[in-house]
Amino acid sequence: MIDAEDYKEPSCPFCTDFYDPKSKDTPTLTVPIQRVIEKLDSYFSRNDYEGAERHLLYWLQEAEQGNDRRGELAVRDELLGLYRKIGKRYEAMKSIERCRTLIDALELTESVTAGTVYLNIATVYEAFAMPEKAIEFYTAAEKLYKKYLSADDEKFAGLFNNMALAYTDLGEYGEAEKLYRQAVEIMKNVENGELELAITYINMAHLVERRANDGSVDFDTIDELMCMARICLDGYMPKRDGYYAFVCEKCAPSFGYFGYFIDESEYKKRAKDIYERKE
Secondary structure, eight states: OOOGGGSOOOOOTHHHHOOOTTOTTOSSOOOOHHHHHHHHHHHHHTTOHHHHHHHHHHHHHHHHHTTOHHHHHHHHHHHHHHHHHHTOHHHHHHHHHHHHHHHHHTTOSSSHHHHHHHHHHHHHHHHTTOHHHHHHHHHHHHHHHHHHSOTTOHHHHHHHHHHHHHHHHTTOHHHHHHHHHHHHHHHTTSTTOHHHHHHHHHHHHHHHHHTOTTSOOOHHHHHHHHHHHHHHHHHOOSOOOHHHHHHHHHHHHHHHHTTOHHHHHHHHHHHHHHHTSOO
């Protein structure tokens, strides 16, 4: 199973329209969010999590010193994902507390921004084996998304994919399957959505195995799902960057688990070649 921390970080509205230049809460915009995230992606493309943490903590300090509370929320939201990836539970929980405080203080509780932060909070709880708590925040995110976004918005696909993992951990396999299928229908119509589709198909394959109550596994369905994942990974045409490497690396063990050892070796090699590529 590919876990919540292995999905692409939910798209964040901070990068474009989060700042209100007239807001009294941001007399000085100290955090250049778009540039911060672009640099963060460069660290992730090299698997340099230490560098990513230094980078975010620097800008967190800048935001705090400049009283840029919106910038602080943006940086802390990124820290949620990083701490989840590297297993820093204490730091992640502290960031959750501060994010919730900032959302209330900035009067953002009724916004897509809050929904995205709640989604990231939920993935933290899911990663640290608290699926019930994760469902609480996934549900809060879904409520806001339904209020402000169209039903085919790709943010729903990320939400449904991650929520399905929590329901799987709770043994509610029917609900998990429904959410995965909803995510697939959305991502099929999203440009360059193949990588998220590959992850979803692989998790659906694991779900088929996991829900086999009588020990009789539907290997034909698993084979079909893994084939669809392979098509997505091989047919991905945009730049094969750090995120492509990340997805290949995370998908490879599942191919091996289900007996597709040549595929497993190939995707590991693709990831290794990208990570080792000179800047």
